[in-house]
Amino acid sequence: MNSLNQTNVSLEGVCKAYDEAGIRRMVLNQLELQAVGGEFVSIRGPSGSGKSTLLNILGGIDRADSGRVQISDTNLIGLGETARTLFRRHHIGFVFQFFNLVPTLTVTENLRLPLELCKKYQNDNEVRLWLERFGLEGRSGAFPDVLSGGEQQRVAIIRAAIHRPSLILADEPTGNLDASVSEEVLQLLREVADQGACVVMATHSEEAAHASDRRLLLKDGQLYPQTVF
Amino acid sequence: MTTRLIAIALLRELMIHPWQLALTLFSIAAGVSVVVGVDIANQAALGEFERANQTIDGVATHRIVGGPTGIDERIFQQIKVAAAIREAAPVVTAEVAVQGRSGSYRLLGIEPLSDFRIRDLQLSNAEGPEQPLPAWPLYVPQELYDLAEKSLVLKSGRHIQQFNIAGSLDSESTQSASLSRLLVTDIAWAQSFLKSGGRLSHIELNLPEGFDQSSLRNQLPDSVRLVDVELFNNARSDMTRAFRINLTALSLLALVIAMFLIYSTVSFQVIRRRHMFALLRAAGVTNQELVAILLIEVTALAIAGTAVGLVLGSLLANGLGAMVVETINALYYSLVEPAHTANWSSIIKAVLLGITATLLASALPIALAGRTTVRGLLLRSDEEKSARQLSARALVPAILLLALGIVLLIVPVESLVIAFIGLFMLILGLAALTPWVVRRLCQLASRFGGRALGLIPKMALLSVGAHLSRTSIAVAALSVAVSATLGVGLMIDSFRNSVEDWLNGYLRSDIYLTSESVGQEFLSPKFLQQIQSLDAVAYLSTGRRHTLSTSNVPTVLFTLQTAKNGFAGFQIKQSLDGDLWNRFHSQEQVLISEPLARRRDLVPGDKITLPTDHGKIDFVVAAVYYDYSSDQGLVTMDRNTYARYFNDELVASAAVKIVEGAEVAAVMEAVRNLPAAPQELFLRSNQGLRQASLEVFDQTFRVTEVLRWLAIIVAVVGIVSALVALQLERGREFAVLRAVGFSRIQLGIQILLETGITGLCAGLMAIPMGVALAVCLIKVINVRSFGWSMQTVIDGNLIVQAMMLAIVAATLAGLYPAVRLWRTEIGYGLRND
């Protein structure tokens, strides 16, 4: 299904430091990560460990200080701000904890947005298909503020996936949802990954992490596999 | 390019906040409307003047004019026949009043056969062309003609005559509006009406290009001169130039204040939508695309606001136009009537100005929006930090702007426009300093107020400082507007004081006799003699003020016959050594008023050349004196000197000093009852004349006053909406505070304190700004515009008023949020961000 069926995410020696009151603090230190399309990777770590920083670097929102951020054929390190934005437009979908949907657009319009940006929009059929598949067809004309938190988050994930990006980044997508709703959201991410995208999710929650294929721990600026638990 | 959806998203967002949208539109519209209003009013006044001239001058390129009593009729024959100038028309003209109609009319006595070569006036006869004309025939404008009256009574000075309406006036080349105050008759009838048989007012000439003017000049007698009509009219419209520049500058100030508001509202819109921008950025919208769509949005707003502004502006122009014309009528010369035809140049200017001003004012907020990062799903503290950096970074440019403004103001050039540019820089510099000063003031107050301040005031102080990114521009706008009122107020006050002082010294007599203001009314020698011989009269001064129009730069000459005592009323600025009275009375030297000295760059000892009936004569300037009665300036000459150089014995006004113990009212009555007293004698006591003079003064500043209030209204609306929006956005913060245990009263007080402190800061900033503005207006702008120097008077009341205005406006802004807070439940505030 995916245009870039063999998505390869490859981070090598990625470093990122912030200046805080004159002191330089390494957040990511020689970080390595390999992932492929169809894989659902979760990253856990204490607050402030750099999960969001890592996702932002993957998504081209932030720039690593050094290293290699290779997504399929593109090394994001070498790209300028505008090139990274355009890359993001076509190849990456983002899901945040809050504020995912444009409040003044309806559910359908929100979903249409990435399609229009990528010039892939023809008609609402595709949007309708997605909504039906995830049980949201009744909400297509609604504005985000009348949706429940779970519904909002599901629409956000569909929006991140609808233009078939190769990489979907979810930063604490279940952060403010209760257990059963979280379940649905994770299920959806799972399905998106099954369709061929590579999904990387940052989370605090152990349960959420359990829904993924591969669990990683971010500590001292590096990623460690977490298979034994 | 960006998608249609983004446009829809932004548009819907705008519609959710109709008040802020309305405010943005209002700011643009307000700025545009004031500029358009003043521009149209100015142009209408000027245009009317030009149109009236055009109709009256026709194709005349030159004019032969004489002294105060006009020129000899025989000169006409001489040039038409001897000099073979075919296109020449004699004219006898006077300003007249029409009984039963208000305002003044221009009576034109022409010789039809000559005249049609010069003027395109069509006279259509009521009775048909073959019928004989009645005696005293008069052609009147269509509008008067339609009233179907048989006759009209005209009055010019002491001359009254009933004219019979012979027909109506029409013209193909000009609009009928410019004919609306014109009356035409035959030259002979005009002469007999004005008792000026054998004399002409002037002769109009249409000289072909390359005509040998010097030979024509040589043929003319000394008392008569050839002038260029265009130069002459230019000099006339130049008179009002300073007045019009001042109005334009004030309207631009209103535009600047409006720009502050546009900046502030657009900033609001950008800040409010930061989440949406960040979201769009995350979805792959580039910054350039974001900027582009915001620019389109702002341009659309600018167009809509400008359109509203044009409508409001043309409404405003009606009111302002009447005021401008009234003022020009009172100060300079009689215009016909205000006509408000919105011209294309005003509209195009306004559209460009509205759009440019809006784009300029929005440039910074939009550029900031263009730097949206996805991490910009950020907290406000980041923006406050950048606002803080911004206000610190603005410090250096602000000080540079201030310094440059001051330099421009003190460089000794005579340019009014440069002075205004300097003034605007000064204002902008001070405004740019405002956020920094407000922050510092709040910091200092909360630090040193320390323990003495309660918790709530302290929180309020901290909060004002913390929310400056949202309010600083509105505060700056309020400061500018308040300082403008203060500055202009102080200037008018100082000016009025100087004029009052001057009048007190200048008006030394007890009773003033003048002619009716319309037309030329003269006091007969017999009547003057009779006054002189009254017992209660200590001495009599007589005067005549008229324009020497026999050169291209008209000079106003005031001829005065007075006693040494009366002469002492002149307030001398600079003079030659020795007895001034003697120089004036016996040595044929003249006094000139301050504006004239400044315009012609003359000092005592210099010579001024005047066109007399015996040709051009140089007179020594003995002194420069203060005079606020004319911004063109005057030459004052002793009557004896005048009599030697001019063949004119007419006296237009007289002033009576009564002996001690006599009653002013009784003497006035006695003068009125003298046998030779004319019928329309106009008597005024010293007090009355003083009051009338001050009324003219106040009239002059009425337009200024209106514009000043418009600027204030714009600024007050701005600060109120900025503060209301800010407070309403803090619902969540207040809900948290309420949850912690603050009472509604405490929070209400905090809100009012915050807005009040904001107003106080704006007011505090406005004081030095206002005083600086006043000093500039008095020392630079007024001197360069009108040539009048005056003392600066700082009236404490005005400062207190300005302060109150700022505080009250800002505190009012806190009322609505405080009341709303009262009504909302804590839970609602917590749930709704």
Ligand SMILES: Nc1ncnc2c1ncn2[C@@H]1O[C@H](COP(=O)(O)OP(=O)(O)OP(=O)(O)O)[C@@H](O)[C@H]1O
């Ligand atoms: N723009 C920035 N400037 C300075 N420091 C930053 C910036 N962004 C992040 N940091 C710092 O980098 C570190 C990592 O932040 P990050 O947001 O990636 O952590 P996180 O793992 O996502 O935490 P959380 O679980 O709380 O979301 C933190 O110490 C943060 O303070």
Ligand SMILES: [Mg+2]
């Ligand atoms: Mg995080």
